[in-house]
Amino acid sequence: MWGFGRCVFQGVIRELNQASAGHVKSFSITACRGTVKVQRWWQVPLSQEGRDPKLHPRRHRVYRLVEDSKHSPREKLELILTQTVAKLGGRGDTVSVKKSLGRNKLLPEGLAVYASPENKQRFEEERRVSEPLLPPRNSGPRGNETFRQRRDNSRNGTPIA
Numbered sequence: 001m002w003g004f005g006r007c008v009f010q011g012v013i014r015e016l017n018q019a020s021a022g023h024v025k026s027f028s029i030t031a032c033r034g035t036v037k038v039q040r041w042w043q044v045p046l047s048q049e050g051r052d053p054k055l056h057p058r059r060h061r062v063y064r065l066v067e068d069s070k071h072s073p074r075e076k077l078e079l080i081l082t083q084t085v086a087k088l089g090g091r092g093d094t095v096s097v098k099k100s101l102g103r104n105k106l107l108p109e110g111l112a113v114y115a116s117p118e119n120k121q122r123f124e125e126e127r128r129v130s131e132p133l134l135p136p137r138n139s140g141p142r143g144n145e146t147f148r149q150r151r152d153n154s155r156n157g158t159p160i161a
């Protein structure tokens with residue numbers, strides 16, 4: 001059982017070494033989701049040219065985990081909301097959500113768009129135009145009075161101070 005596996009494993013290593021020495025590489029350099037990178041715990045001693053390295057029966061089969069991409073933190077998706085969504089925000093807000101929520105719910109239902117520079121500029125312009133017409137939050141009675149004056153002045157053509 002071990003003999004056959006060792007021959008296959010050594011054959012794969014030999015092919016990797018030949019591929020890296022030659023001009024043809026058949027293996028991807030980027031790691032995909034669920035990839036585990038390991039490193040030998042004990043270094044294999046150098047061997048003579050043209051010979052296979054002499055592996056210790058147990059020592060050189062012990063590996064150390066270098067990276068486990070399956071359990072790495074997931075990336076977030078940045079979106080701009082086109083409508084008010086409960087527990088996320090209002091129209092024009094930029095939010096970071098899980099990719100699954102964005103792709104499965106927000107984008108197909110038209111509740112959000114990707115946060116591209118063009119979309120950011122469009123929503124910022126829309127916010128800038130509608131901002132003077134909205135009353136300030138938690139402004140109190142004097143704030144509402146000032147807001148009414150500014151709104152009336154902007155409708156009459158008087159510049160807002």
